[in-house]
Amino acid sequence: MLQVGFVGLGGIAREHLGIVSEFPKANIAAVCDIVQENAEKAAEQYGANAYTDFDILLECEQLDALFVCVPQFARADIEEKAAQRGIHLFVEKPLGIDMETVKKKAEVLHQSGVIVSTGYCLRYLDIIEKAKQYLVGKQIAMVRANRFDSMYGPLWWRDLSKSGGQLVDQVTHNIDMMMYLAGKIKKVSADMGLTIMKDVPGTTAPDVSSVNVVFESGAIGHIAASYIPQPDYRSSLEIMGNNFRVTIDGIATLTIVEKDQTISYKSNTLFYKEQDEAFLNAILTSDRSLILSSYEEAMNTLEVTLAANESAQTGLSVYL
Numbered sequence: 001m002l003q004v005g006f007v008g009l010g011g012i013a014r015e016h017l018g019i020v021s022e023f024p025k026a027n028i029a030a031v032c033d034i035v036q037e038n039a040e041k042a043a044e045q046y047g048a049n050a051y052t053d054f055d056i057l058l059e060c061e062q063l064d065a066l067f068v069c070v071p072q073f074a075r076a077d078i079e080e081k082a083a084q085r086g087i088h089l090f091v092e093k094p095l096g097i098d099m100e101t102v103k104k105k106a107e108v109l110h111q112s113g114v115i116v117s118t119g120y121c122l123r124y125l126d127i128i129e130k131a132k133q134y135l136v137g138k139q140i141a142m143v144r145a146n147r148f149d150s151m152y153g154p155l156w157w158r159d160l161s162k163s164g165g166q167l168v169d170q171v172t173h174n175i176d177m178m179m180y181l182a183g184k185i186k187k188v189s190a191d192m193g194l195t196i197m198k199d200v201p202g203t204t205a206p207d208v209s210s211v212n213v214v215f216e217s218g219a220i221g222h223i224a225a226s227y228i229p230q231p232d233y234r235s236s237l238e239i240m241g242n243n244f245r246v247t248i249d250g251i252a253t254l255t256i257v258e259k260d261q262t263i264s265y266k267s268n269t270l271f272y273k274e275q276d277e278a279f280l281n282a283i284l285t286s287d288r289s290l291i292l293s294s295y296e297e298a299m300n301t302l303e304v305t306l307a308a309n310e311s312a313q314t315g316l317s318v319y320l
């Protein structure tokens with residue numbers, strides 16, 4: 001039985017707690033949140049020990065794995081402290097809001113040798129795997145992504161200094177899919193604005209973004225994003241090459257259009273479940289290949305989103 005701990009017990013932790021509690025070879029041993037009520041509630045629900053101080057949790061518990069679900073501005077040295085005790089880590093995306101801090105974390109995690117998975121859950125969709133297979137050996141010329149979503153609930157999200165903004169926190173999933181399918185990005189140029197949402201108290205994160213990217217392969221890409229109120233939600237990714245187009249609509253549909261045929265696939269994947277089980281099974285079997293999003297790859301994605309912020313602020317392109 002893997003002894004599993006959780007730190008940060010908000011919205012996303014609830015997803016993971018539900019999945020881990022049903023995994024036959026895992027026991028939720030300890031949960032921690034700076035809000036005592038959150039810790040006590042989760043502890044009662046899952047029969048775990050409750051903590052409000054992560055250092056005390058580490059002193060008192062013998063964990064095999066830890067889910068780090070505190071927001072990115074509050075990660076402090078949680079990952080380093082756990083890794084130095086040999087605790088395998090699941091770290092939510094984004095890894096942080098500052099590249100230098102995250103690079104230092106990466107070094108400690110690498111040296112510790114623990115298994116690390118990150119929260120880029122969409123990589124586990126069956127349609128993404130199908131798209132990836134289809135694209136093997138094909139030259140990609142252009143990639144377009146968009147995400148027209150809404151303001152995420154927690155108050156920290158609208159504060160640019162805490163969340164990093166919509167690109168860093170939310171559209172990171174779309175950019176991660178772009179990079180998973182089309183490779184690394186070498187140049188980023190962005191414009192962002194805070195338009196309609198500036199009247200919402202505490203909002204400093206831009207609500208509209210337009211980002212141009214150049215991939216290492218030479219392909220050209222664009223991302224459009226906003227969280228201004230809209231009648232509906234839209235998220236899609238389009239990859240184009242010589243006489244083909246791969247489109248992923250939302251998280252449900254993959255369409256491959258060729259000159260003479262169009263094929264569509266519907267996804268049935270419970271991606272959080274696939275992701276969490278891959279992490280736990282990787283620990284049980286020592287097979288790291290089950291994990292589709294390593295810390296290093298998540299760093300690449302973070303770097304692109306932070307570069308977009310920088311470019312929007314300076315008006316200059318950022319070369320990675």
Ligand SMILES: NC(=O)c1ccc[n+]([C@@H]2O[C@H](COP(=O)([O-])OP(=O)(O)OC[C@H]3O[C@@H](n4cnc5c(N)ncnc54)[C@H](O)[C@@H]3O)[C@@H](O)[C@H]2O)c1
Binds near residue numbers: 013070093
């Ligand atoms: N992969 C995904 O699809 C996905 C979805 C939502 C959120 N997330 C990410 O998960 C993280 C958390 O998001 P959320 O929506 O759960 O936020 P949230 O605000 O709902 O919950 C965060 C929790 O962490 C607690 N917390 C804050 N600082 C802490 C500390 N130092 N020690 C212990 N607990 C602390 C808060 O009290 C709160 O209960 C963010 O990084 C977010 O980007 C990922």
